[in-house]
Amino acid sequence: MEPKRKSWMDLFNPFTWLAALLSPLLRFLGLLPPPRTDGFENISKADVDEAAEAAKTSEEAIDAIMRDMSPAEIVKAYASAAPEARAEMDLSVLDFDAQAWLLKLTDDELTLLAMSTTAGCARSLEAREVKPIFPKRTAAETATAEILRIPAEADEEERKRLEIMERFRQVRRELWLAPGVPNPQPRHIPRTLH
Numbered sequence: 001m002e003p004k005r006k007s008w009m010d011l012f013n014p015f016t017w018l019a020a021l022l023s024p025l026l027r028f029l030g031l032l033p034p035p036r037t038d039g040f041e042n043i044s045k046a047d048v049d050e051a052a053e054a055a056k057t058s059e060e061a062i063d064a065i066m067r068d069m070s071p072a073e074i075v076k077a078y079a080s081a082a083p084e085a086r087a088e089m090d091l092s093v094l095d096f097d098a099q100a101w102l103l104k105l106t107d108d109e110l111t112l113l114a115m116s117t118t119a120g121c122a123r124s125l126e127a128r129e130v131k132p133i134f135p136k137r138t139a140a141e142t143a144t145a146e147i148l149r150i151p152a153e154a155d156e157e158e159r160k161r162l163e164i165m166e167r168f169r170q171v172r173r174e175l176w177l178a179p180g181v182p183n184p185q186p187r188h189i190p191r192t193l194h
Contacts, residue, residue, distance in 0.1 A: 066090055071098065072122035078102060079113035079121070094125075101128045 010016045026032045069077070071094050078089055091099045102125075105113070109130045113121055120133030151159070 063090075066093065069093065070118075070122075071125055072118050075102060075113060075121040075125050076116070076118055079105075079110040079116075097128070098125055101125075105130070 023032060027034075066074070074089075074091065074093055075098075078086055078091065081089060091102065094102065112130050112132045113124060115134060116124070116132030117135050120131065123133065124131045
């Protein structure tokens with residue numbers, strides 16, 4: 001729970017000064033309620049030990065995964081990670097020169113390495129310069145996209161003309177019925193009677 005921020009205008013409020021002077025005295029006499037403790041949990045020692053054991057186990061699992069990773073995979077993981085996560089990554093699998101090279105890369109170079117394959121990261125690590133190899137595009141990525149046409153003014157006029165012609169045909173069909181025969185599909189219902 002975030003404490004309420006006070007403005008500088010509170011300094012001019014006489015009740016603020018009175019509360020600041022009298023609240024310690026009132027709290028000592030038990031006339032003011034104690035501070036709220038809603039945000040705190042009742043945690044036992046077993047809960048703390050269990051959380052510490054879970055953290056230790058997950059840390060050991062992460063270390064085991066990092067030991068099993070090749071240097072190229074570590075370079076790819078480092079390049080793909082967020083800047084905050086990069087600061088916490090263990091690069092001890094790489095030799096000192098490789099670590100120095102990796103730490104000197106710019107954000108653009110790290111982005112290229114993140115988009116590269118693991119083989120591209122291995123080639124870049126060996127040459128100590130960014131030489132990415134990008135994965136081949138899949139068939140879904142190479143399929144041509146449907147190009148939508150923006151109607152020209154003449155096309156819009158033609159559409160309007162065809163719509164008016166269709167409405168006129170419907171009205172003509174309604175008007176040419178035999179006298180006394182009701183329209184089986186009325187399109188126009190007059191609102192007033194003449």
